[in-house]
Amino acid sequence: ETGVTQTPRHLVMGMTNKKSLKCEQHLGHNAMYWYKQSAKKPLELMFVYNFKEQTENNSVPSRFSPECPNSSHLFLHLHTLQPEDSALYLCASSLWGPSEKLFFGSGTQLSVL
């Protein structure tokens, strides 16, 4: 148990569906992150939030829409995804500053049919 909880653990959706991934942390952290891990590929950083403000968007397609209502919660809204978006989506949190450790959730395994 890392203190970062992601729901759901597994999600199957069609290309026309709209779904949301949820991440919650109770570690008192003020930075939250979304990473994507496709099969047999390294983790890719998608979004970074610092004190609810988005500080980084690594050229992620607009069909992925993040939301950070407060420092403890992070969402990833999904719509009109493609089969190649099937991947493990990982949320992480940390304190904002140099040399701070990332704490990861267990991820949501997403399959787009």
Next chain:
Amino acid sequence: DAKTTQPPSMDCAEGRAANLPCNHSTISGNEYVYWYRQIHSQGPQYIIHGLKNNETNEMASLIITEDRKSSTLILPHATLRDTAVYYCIVRVTETSGSRLTFGEGTQLTVNP
């Protein structure tokens, strides 16, 4: 952030020390060396990090060469539960958060 090079895979016998190497020949003076591991289908887990000096915690030891161009993660008594992908990452000690860039890592397999 500096690039790192790790062997794609390694094997280790249970109970023996696992020594995982990492080359980071382009590392700058203000870049830390981090190690994370990822057990199958789980999120990565922080292990240890260091700047210049060797570091030890309850999970592992980190040995950084004097020129800082390479490092070794040591798991002193590997168990089957240490089977995972181990990532060596270097990053600048900036104030813009912990945005780590993961490479492909080393798949460590601990055998009984």
